[in-house]
Amino acid sequence: MSQPESAVPKKKVLFRGRSNAAVANSNAEGEDSPEFEPFGPMPRGLPPLAEYLDIREVNMVNDINKKEHHTSLFSNALLIVRRAQEFQIRVTFNRAYEPAKDQFLLEFVIGSSPQMSKGTYIPVFPDPEKTRAWRGRVLDSMDNMVTVGITPAPDCIVGRFRTYVAVITPFGIRRTRRDSKRDVYVLFNPWASDDAVFLKEEEERGEYVLEESGILYHGEASDISARPWNFGQFEYGVLDACLYVMDRAQMPIVNRGDPIKVARKASAAVNSRDDDGVLVGNWSGDYSFGVAPTSWTSSVEILVTYASSRQPVNYGQCWVYAAVFNTFLRCLGIPARVVTNFYSAHDNDGNLKTDIILDEAGKVDRGRTKDSIWNYHCWNECYMTRPDLPQGFGGWQVVDATPQETSDGLYRCGPASVQAIKHGQICFPFDAPFIYAEVNSDVVFYKRDQSGNVVPVKVNSTHVGRKVLTKAIGRDQYDDITSQYKFAEGTEEERTVLQKAEEYGMGRTKVNYPETDVQVEILAQEVSVGDNFKLALEFKNLSGEQRTVNAFVNGYVVYYTGVTSDEVKSKTLTVTLDPWQTERVSVDVQADDYMSRLVEQCNLHFIVTGRVEQDSQIVSAMRVITLHVPELVVKVIGEPRVSELTLVSVEFTNPFQFSLDNVYLRMDGPGLMSPKIKHFSLISPKASEIWSDSFTPRRAGPTKLMVTLDCAALRQVYSQVVVNVKP
């Protein structure tokens, strides 16, 4: 029983007395099973094996299996099946199989140190009466060929299994030599009612599992932009990259059948913090050592680069994290979608307040205001049962791979039940209070008086979590799913939920301020980058008396994270309102004010705060104006056909008075091409450039071709065209 010292791996030396075996946490590793395993001491010479079955051929029946298991779309030569659903393997022997006399079995093995009790070694006998975890039966037996039907357990491990066929003889077990071409990927199965990720409607599975192109919503709640994305979960190399993500994160193999654990682990592993995961976050504006987050078109390039370079990929921001995570989930068979929350409270670790400090005059004190509200934030939802929670909290679960500074101290988030968040039942794992705060925080305005004393003067409880959107099923439009996160404002249910959440420690700020009878609003409008425009304010006097408002209008360039860069506008207004009067006031904003100061995604944040002379009441309003960027004109020439060269052109005109340097264009499309990149070192003011290129579609059917343009002075420029590839 003594083990030689050298058998102990060096790096594990601190754990010699700690555990019997290292936890198997790599799908890529694992020993080949021996071709002959004797039962006891062998007689001299070769055993008389001739009379026993001999295996001539093993056929994985790829075409039928992949069609029935909804895995035909994968660009992958190996068999891919889904659990809880029968697939077939055809074995040819040297002679006819005689059940009364012959004994054979199929073995599926994953990772190192396989054990039956851990579900990492799975013997399947062609006999339903010998069913252990996976069921086996003879579907057909003809001449020397036996077709075996195999049904993986509905909770079995997901990943790449090694397949063996073994024959039992009185002397030992003879098995086929390892052949990686016989490996089989087993995935989650949203089509099987006893799988934890079962989804009832075929059209839902079509969108949330099989759809490769998607839309990421961003911009502002009343001025929404829709960016196309190639999830590409079936593209060549993506499935292996997804398994590598789990291997790299050292996720124990035994946990990989549980969609809760897989989603939670991946929420950590899609970002590079803590664990050298897929994407490095960067919000600095300087992307010289990688690709700008706005430049990507597809998860494919990111995942495949990660798996081949074995290094985190530069760079991501929230929608990139969400898009890559979505690919990961759909690829493994967990139904998933990207959602966008407009005005998302952040960095406050489940605190339900975002603080804005006003100075004595009522103007925002930028130096003292530290919190920020993201204009939008993207995360994912994935669909699964939650046996770890009381009934009623299955269904869509929030997961978020964007590294947030203080979510329970770690860079991962979820899964948290959307139902639980809606009902304020935030006592259940994982990270529900944090997500609840992202959609429900109050914006609290404080006034700082002379003695440094800070008192809350106004609470806006509707600004945060204004709108939650996701792409609709089968259409390029959004579904407003805000009502899945919260009850309608002012309803009885809403009050009950707030109370419930408060019981769980989500304290709210109570402010006793006089009812306001003067209101101000910044009106929504669409503005293109480079335009001069008039910011429209509407003041309303709801009282029967005259009111005079002294207001400050301030405009700032902001990152989409709500972090403020330069001030571009500052104006003081005095507006006198007659009883019950509504008055519109406009403030001129010149392109010159902001053009040289723009950062990243061209957002201007306007805040109006003011005080009513007659009674000192505070009025305030905020709005982000998203500056629309110029368009790309994408043209596909002719009718694309499978395996035929197709021409495409992309045209872009620089609308500005200044030149654009170091411009990258990217083109991509599921089933159409691998990502293509085009670089222009300079596009002169008002100049047009055309990029002509070609591609060869790989499969028939409708798909999308997407193009992005990105340079330091101009980001989030993109376009897409629907392409219907003929066979």
Next chain:
Amino acid sequence: MSQPESAVPKKKVLFRGRSNAAVANSNAEGEDSPEFEPFGPMPRGLPPLAEYLDIREVNMVNDINKKEHHTSLFSNALLIVRRAQEFQIRVTFNRAYEPAKDQFLLEFVIGSSPQMSKGTYIPVFPDPEKTRAWRGRVLDSMDNMVTVGITPAPDCIVGRFRTYVAVITPFGIRRTRRDSKRDVYVLFNPWASDDAVFLKEEEERGEYVLEESGILYHGEASDISARPWNFGQFEYGVLDACLYVMDRAQMPIVNRGDPIKVARKASAAVNSRDDDGVLVGNWSGDYSFGVAPTSWTSSVEILVTYASSRQPVNYGQCWVYAAVFNTFLRCLGIPARVVTNFYSAHDNDGNLKTDIILDEAGKVDRGRTKDSIWNYHCWNECYMTRPDLPQGFGGWQVVDATPQETSDGLYRCGPASVQAIKHGQICFPFDAPFIYAEVNSDVVFYKRDQSGNVVPVKVNSTHVGRKVLTKAIGRDQYDDITSQYKFAEGTEEERTVLQKAEEYGMGRTKVNYPETDVQVEILAQEVSVGDNFKLALEFKNLSGEQRTVNAFVNGYVVYYTGVTSDEVKSKTLTVTLDPWQTERVSVDVQADDYMSRLVEQCNLHFIVTGRVEQDSQIVSAMRVITLHVPELVVKVIGEPRVSELTLVSVEFTNPFQFSLDNVYLRMDGPGLMSPKIKHFSLISPKASEIWSDSFTPRRAGPTKLMVTLDCAALRQVYSQVVVNVKP
């Protein structure tokens, strides 16, 4: 509003657009507040401040405050108070304070970027009507001296605050210059009914907050050893080290008032994994680069070394983690105790099974058995309300700082409500399923048949979590608290809890094996290391027929983690039992069999497995025999008095035939000394050594002097004597 580029700290460059300000996460950092803060543009020349109050002296009234706040035991010159309880500060002005005319306030500030709304800047006016978070009032005003009573909020941040006294003038605020001698530590308050860590009974607070020496239980469930430990939470440097632990783990200051978050963070920060926390784990037997886990006597040396070296300390195992964590919690004022769970299931990520694989003959297959059960495992409980959970789950909470391989993928654990674990309500955070499994796992025996098929043949559901112990209040004995973790075996409640846990996904193995009518037990016995002894087995035939048992007896040297080292005994027995007969059989074990193979803590693990000839039923039994180590004889000479030199001697005799090399002795005692170390390079066979030394007690009262001896061949040798120091 534009910020110069150089104002952006270099290391944060990736987050420039990410957040307005870095999250304050260091108590050690923070800017001094200015001595004069003008309200607006100042008139030329010095302002006429003479007529306003001028501060001459600030007295922190240490003696009274510390006595009333139960912090007198701290070896720390600064003021230490507990929240939700009034303390006083005495301010001397240049003239008498006139409330109608003069305005002054006290300010308490913690960390960088202090904000009132975050509780990091706290103004306190000497006027209950101006109460914000903390209440202030004038307790006494006499001549030029005002005594202010200050009551910190019951949920305020815990840590070291900077204190200022500020006078408000029409021109601005004048405040005292920063003086670190006026810093005040604010701690949790188990004496205050509105603090989340309130504990009702004075004797409980005496043990779980104020008691500095403790006992760590180890060994085997029926042969328990009690190791003394100096928690030393009041020793010089320990409080600052505990704050450093949170700073080093980058715990946001705003979270440091919540005992749930503090305990959770510390469960990660007490081990070095992930975050360069306090202690490096080492179970290898090779401790050449540090101190052997068995050698420590005290948390003080570990914490103070960590804080001064700013490097993780070598080395810890579970009881060291638990002891240091206990010091941390008691030091900050969170009631805490160390508990020991005998036969603790591990490394199975909330799986409720520990698998033991038997070969065809019924003998344990060591090569295929990967799981291990720790002979014992130490963790902590801390006492607090749980507002984040439904009612009824407050009270004792499990936290565990030992880095376990797969607790939700991260090296931290808890707090998990002990009540929730007892009732199977494992759906609530944090990590309840993992702890539930540690006390409730089944041991499943599998038999592996010829074709490699593995079937469960026997389940032992009572082996794991046999006993949970903690030191009793005010006595050096243990309290058996097993019933706080589980209902009695066989009760209706027990069955309900198992069902409940099963609903939450903690599946159990159901085995249909015939009722056994033959039982075997390994009888408990006390053995000293170096003894020859007879292992006593008891076979019982509960049937009316004759039974013949073919049994294998195997003995292994094991680490306390259950990991098996060498086999030391292997014997085959055949026992024939008449109807209803009980038969005792003994197996000789010679010192020579095991002495040269012992590892670490001298445990021998015996397993008996066998099969009954008549009906093939499987019988099995397991027991760990802890080998008792020789004693240290510690003598304190004379009657120790405060500040007087006292002599002490430690005597040890090597009972073995071989010499002991590189022997370290350590001596320690709360209030008596800093740890002393003595090294013997060799103690010859049968030789005695005496270590004579001296110490000077620092305070009066009963305390303990503890000594350990440690070398590679002999660990867990210790002794303690009660010392009553006269004033």
